[in-house]
Amino acid sequence: MARITVSIEPQHADFTKCEHEVKTSGRPRDPESGCTGRxxxxxxxxxxGAVGKPHYLKLFADPAAIEHRQEHRAALATR
Ligand SMILES: [Zn+2]
Ligand SMILES: [Zn+2]
Structure with a gap:
């Protein structure tokens, strides 16, 4: 059985994945990186793949990720 992982991916405004180093404010740490911020x-x-719509704050993405993990757990339990 494949292990299912649910993670939170930070994205730029154009929906590309942000893997840059950012400050706690969400602004890029390195202005030269081309990062537009999260x-x-x-x-x-x-x-x-993508679950639901993107959240504007990580604060809202966290409970959505937990909820989706619990859905998987419930689905596995009924099998
Ligand atoms: Zn970035
Ligand atoms: Zn899933």
């Missing part, structure tokens, strides 16, 4: 946080599941 505009949203997408919950990503290894089985389903």
């Amino acid at each position: 505009a949203q946080f997408q919950v990503v599941c290894s089985e389903h």
Whole structure:
């Protein structure tokens, strides 16, 4: 059985993944990196891909990720 992972992916305003170093404010640490800052946080599941709509604050993405993990746990339990 493949292990399912649910993670939160930070994204720029144009929906590309942000893997840059950022300050706690969400602004890029290195102005030369071409990073536009983190505009949203997408919950990503290894089985389903993007889950729901992106969240504008990580604060809102966290409970969505937990909820999706619990859905998987519930689905596995009924099998
Ligand atoms: Zn970035
Ligand atoms: Zn999933």
